Amino acid sequence: MPFNGIFFNHKYTERYIKVIQTMSPLRRQLLILTVLLAAVMELIDISIVNVALSHMSGNLGATLEDTSWVITAYAIANVIIIPMTGFLTAQLGRRNYYIGSIILFTFCSFMCGQAENIWVLVLFRFLQGIGGGALISVSQAVIFENFPKEKHGTAAALFGIGVFIGPTIGPTLGGYITENFSWPWIFYINVPIGIAAAISCYFLLTEPAEKPMLRKIDWTGIGLLAIGVGTLQTVLERGETEDWFAAPYIICFTVISVLSLVAFVIWELRVEFPVVNLRVLKSRTLSIAAVLTFITGIGMFTSVYITPVLAQRLLGFTPTQSGELLLPGAIIAIFVLILCGRLMQRGVPTVVLVGTGLLSFAYFNWRMTGITLDTSATEITVCLIFRAIGMAFLTVPLTALAVSSLEPAHIPQGAALNNMMRQLGGSFGISIINTYSFRMTAQHRSDLLTHITPTNPAFISRLDSYTKYFQQKGSGYLDARQRAMSLIDLAVIKQSTLMSYIDSFSLIGSMFIVVLPLLIFVFKKRSDKPREQVIISDH
Template identity: 70%
Template sequence: MNPIQRQVLILTVILAAIMELIDISIVNVALSHMSGNLGATLEDTSWVITSYAIANVIIIPITSFLSAKLGRRNYYIGSILLFTFCSFMCGQASGIWMLVFFRFMQGIGGGALLSVSQVVVFEQFPKEKMGTASALFGIGVFIGPTIGPTLGGFITENYDWPWIFYINIPIGIVVACLCYVLLREPASKPLVHKVDWTGIALLAIGVGALQTVLERGEIDDWFEARYIVWLSVIAAFSLIYFVFWELKIDNPVVNLRVLKSKTLSIAAALTFITGLGMFTSIYLTPVVAQRLLNFSPTQTGLLLFPGAILALFALRISGLLLQKGTSPVLIIGGGFLLFIYFNWRMSGMTLNTSAAEITFTLIFRAIGMALLTVPLTALAVSSLEPKDIPQGAALNNMMRQLGGSFGISIVNTYLAHRLAAHRNELASHITADNVISMERINTYIRYFQQKGFGLADAHLRAMKVMENIVNKQSALLSYRDAFLLVGILFALALPLLVLAARQSNKKKVDLAAISDH
């Protein structure tokens, strides 16, 4: 393969990974449109997100096995075609459950577009240039979730929701054709033994049940719903037995033995926290901008744009620091501190916070995430043998997705509790004994009387205005609390960096630099 073909292949598989990651969050801003168009409740429509997440987390850990069993080239191209076809069928869906089914199948196809893409990129570079590979793949990991809500909002606002799926079709066709021409099987093909059906079944049942609990628990009041209780028991039993089974047999579908690498284990834990921060921040920020600050989807997207541009430079800087011998742990620590600072600033926002101030704050998030992406991706596989890199990459990617699922679940539950607490606290001040609140109510009553309403109607409308103010302030305070919670979780994870530093020094991990590619 000549250098031009090699570069085209790298760009192609990164584009495939970006497409897969965009689809995780692109539908978030279109749920209400889907709900109205398909005649479904918003609760049922949320399964469009849940089904994709479940499929992703099930398939990602076994991509290494499927690549070996089916042939990596066949499996990868087949996954692209499945993803593309299901994107078309999602746009054609005439009912909510038809859409949910094809979103699940789209997620099955999308699993390979992340893990296999990463392995293909890594194979194009020698071991000493792993930092370059990590930086290039990190661009896709960072850009995908960041522009998903922005792109989804723009398409929904200017066209119609099916186009958030149709946009994948030309990209998928181009990627499939280029991979058909350029992608080859790895030089050393792993031996394929009999299929570990027990492991596949335990993983699918356990992860599917766990993901459903995480996605639906807050909506259905957690363990007050019997099916959540049963799914929690099933998830715990299946996953515990899955770990026991995979460590027991000789040829597991997911080789958990690679986690004997302490470097991979620590990197996976940090990746879990990073996924939690990445997905919760990109989930919370558009909601705050649109629901509380009344920004349009397009305006919300513009808030994220400057940070995304600067993050590309931060990825380059991260690679240059590695080239100069800077410890990856120091770079990761810098990313953590920047992200903690972002959450601290967001926890102090008000309803009068300007778009410029939010944009400035989001820059810290973007740069922090960019600094985390390169060293973490490289650190995860730095101590693995070439034959174990696909499995290590798959497990690390799964941890990022699980971190996002856990994070959004934790945040939603926390928001619900804090919203109720803040609302009760604020409402308790609206009494006849509170001079300030009574003056505010009387001001509204006089305003409505001047508009021609009688005293009774004016009083009723004034109380509704006060209720809206209380609800909006309660929501603001709860979102501020949520940002602060995520920042605290990142701060609590900082001790992991000490373990990573010790392991890095022990192994003398050499994560080389970004070269001019």
């Protein structure tokens, strides 16, 4: 079953199997468990902060928009580091790079918990994301290396479950920690795990039998990508707050972003060893898969961002209750992932599975547009189950689709590009949804205030009812009237905010429906036989 990775020939695989056979079964199992734990730890940190955003915002004296940088900084760092994984592995050695990344991730986790300022926290979250970038691709490579060829489907399922479960259980774990301890402990929990993983890898992890070929690092491409993505992210995050182009630095960053990204594309198409080989986008299948992966990233990240915030700020859920909303879906998704893997092995076209995932996720968003301030936890949990099913049907098949038409030599860059698109979708998606919901909240508030008039019988009746209530509590008429107006204003704010989140779910769901027809252009007959390949690495 295809997965994110480099595909080597059978001769190399046989040589490597002889090498890993010298390890005892216990050492191999401990190594697999260690790298899988490290990967899940990194993936959990993508979403573990989501249910703690309100607490961070209040504790650090920051707005929710500023606090969302805690999520996007991590995602941006992943976007930058993922394409560099192959270079750094070749330059530093896989063992050194992997253990060094665990140490960096662990140290920055501790520093995130120590942060007393929102921007210090954002800085260490960015550095934490740099360290975490290697924990996905290298962990995947090690897991596949320790399974024989005939069990690579099992390896793919094992790693796929970890990839999916990590971000899904993050809010549940984060909610429990935030409510029973304090938000810094969502970062401190990584410290003992990271130390244990680093020590274990020091004794168990070895270099691959055949080291990657050293080649010149595309520092220019890396710099242009980092500047372009970073400035564009800043524009998306701060544009609405700064009244867009009324702020000089927004104009400046917009120009820098456009010029950097255009220069990046031109440079990558000309340089001999690009950090992101855009030439592989000549493959129509990969191009379409990249678009679908970008949309999937938007849906995956924004759904676990909006839902906990909505549940806590509007529905009055505790952080633990907010996190538990995602747990049933995560459990069901494990079985769906296994089913999905079996369907692929039996020849079910990947486009059919991807289409099922897109429709399921669109249905989740459609159901979420029907929520009210009285919606129960059960209803939201049921909605999130459809989200989980959709993500399960998209996780492995979409990756397989991305590399299905590439030559073996181009698969590493194709897989890296596809991974990068998922992270870009996540970071951009959160910024876009923040801006969109902020604007829609203002619009809905303005619309609702048109009904707050002396000629509206419903408003007058509600105002009189609240006034009498406060008078019965001992307030004078004028004070009771003022408190009644404040209560109505609060209701308007909550209702307009809820409506903005409904609009956000509607927008995201529409994206999944709009891209669905793209699958028509990559549909292949079931008689098409995939190239027989062995999956070893992700970089």
